[in-house]
Amino acid sequence: MHMQATSEYLFLIRGVTSYEALSPDEMQSEIQKFMSWVDGLKNQGALKTGQPLFAEGRVVTGSKAHGVSDGPFVETKEAVGGYLLIEADSLEEAVEMAKTCPVLSLGLYLEVRPVAERCPLMVDEGDLAEATA
C-alpha cells in the first residue's frame, strides 16, 4: 500500500460578503487579517497556490438557445470568490486550518474538498505485479 504523508485539499471561498458595509478603515484591517492568515499557511508550508476570482465571467451551458450568459453573480450564495490549494495530513487538519480563516466573520464560508490524486478504483500495473508475484 502506498502511504502518502500529505494530501491536497481545495478551499473554495464562497458566499455573500458584507464588504460593502465595511468602512475603508475596517477594510484595511480585514486585509491585514486575511494576509496574516495566508502568510501563516505559507510559513507552515501548507499553501501550494491560491488566487482570487473576479465576478465578471460567463456561464456556459450546452443549451442551444442560451449557451453562454453573463454570470455568475456575486449576490448568490454559491458564488466562488477565490480558491486556495492546501497541503495537509488529513481532512480534519485541513478543516482546522479553514476554521481560522478571517473571511468567515464577513459572511463567507469555506468549502473544503479533498483533491482526488488517484482514483481509488484504478490499480497500478506495478501493484498488480507485486500482488501476483
Added chain:
Amino acid sequence: MPADVPPAQADREVALIADHLFREEAGKLVSVLTRIFGVERLQMAEDVVQEALIRALHTWPFHGVPANPAAWITQTAKNLALDRIRREKLLRSKESEISDFSERWSSQFGAGEVPIQSEIEDSRLRMIFVCCHPSIPEDAQASLALKTLCGFGTGEIASAFLTSEAAIAKRLTRARQKLRDDNVPYEIPSGEDLGDRVDGVLKTIYLLFNEGYKASSGESLIRKELCAEAIRLGMLVAQHRSGDRPRTHALLALMLLNSARLGARTDPAGSLVRLESQDRSVWDQETIARGLRHLGLSASGGELSWAHLQAAIAALHCTAKDYESTDWRGILALYDDLMRLDGSPVVALNRAVAVAHVHGPKAGIEAVEAIRNRDSLESYHLLYAVMAEFEVQLNDFDAAAEHLRTALKFTETASEREHLSKKLHTCGLHRQA
C-alpha cells in the same frame, strides 16, 4: 509537515499598510471622481471608490501589498469608473463621455498617473464647499464631510455622533438628494458669496471638532479622531487662497490650542481632569506652537470674530505656567469682548469664572446671578459646579454641597459624576471639621 521550509518564507513578515491609508485615499478619490462625474453622481463616485477598495481586499492577501498601494487604488478606481461609464445605458454618447473622463482625469493626475497635488487639493476644497452648502441641513453637513472627504464609514460616523447608523444613512441620502435637486455646483464660491460660505464651512468644522473634544474616555476612539479630522479640514481650507482668511487661521489656532491639551484632560483611570489640575508637562508643545503661529496669522485684517477671541483665550491658558499664574485679567477682557459678540449664557458662565479669578468669588457669584436667560442653564451641571466652587472659596460648605448635589443630578458622563462626587465628599469633610 515538510521539514525543508525555506527560511526566507518562514521569516517573511506580513507587509503593513500605512495607518488609515484606505481612509485617506478614499476621501481623496471621492473628491476627484465627483469633480469628474459631477455632484449629481456623488453616490456613484462613492460606490466606485468602495469597489476599488474591495478589489484590494480581494486580491492583496493573495498577491501581496503592491509597492505603491495608493497608486494601485487610484488606478483601480479609474478603471472601475471607466467600466461604469461603458455600462451606463442612458448615456447617448459613451465615446465622448469616456474621452471627457480621461481628459479630466489627466488634469488631476497628469499623464503618468502621478497626482498633481494642487489639483487634488482644489478638488477637495470644492468638496468641502459642496458638503457645507447652505441648502444642506446643518446636521447633515458634518456627516457628509466625514463620509466623502474623510473616508469614514456610515457606522463610524454614527459612533462619532452617538446616533444610529440608520439615522446617518438617512441624513446622507437626503443630503445627496438635496445636492441633486438644488443643482449644487462643484466649485469654490467667489466674490461676495465667498466670505459667508467660508464662515459656513468653518462653523461645520468647529462642530466636528467639538464633538471630538467633548468625547470622554470609554467612548469609541473615533470620537477623539474627529479633532484631528477637523484640523485636517481646517488646514485644507487655510492652504487655499480662497480659504486663507484671518478667521480660518483663528479657528485653526483654537482647534490646535485645545487639542494640544487633550492628553492631560483625562487621567490614567479615565476620569476627567479639570484645567486647574492638569499636568501641563503633558501638553503638546509642538501643537501649541502651531496654534500660536496660526493665531499670529489671524491677526491681520482687523476683524475680531468669536474664533479670534476663543483662540486668544485658549492661547492665554496654553502659555501660562500654571493655573494660578494665568493671565486672568487678559482672559476676562477677552470674555467681555466675546459677550458683546455672542452673549450666550454659556459664555457668560465662563466669564464669571474669570471674574472670580480677578475680583474674588463673591464677584463671581454676582456675575452668575446677573446672567441673562439663565433658565437655559437650569439643567447645565457646570452652572452648579461653578457656583459650588465659589461657595467653597467663601468657606460656605453647606451651600457648596447643595450646589454639588444639584450638579450631580444633571451630569451626563461617569467621569464628571466621579469628579463632582469627590468634591461633595471633600465638602462633607470640611463641614464635619
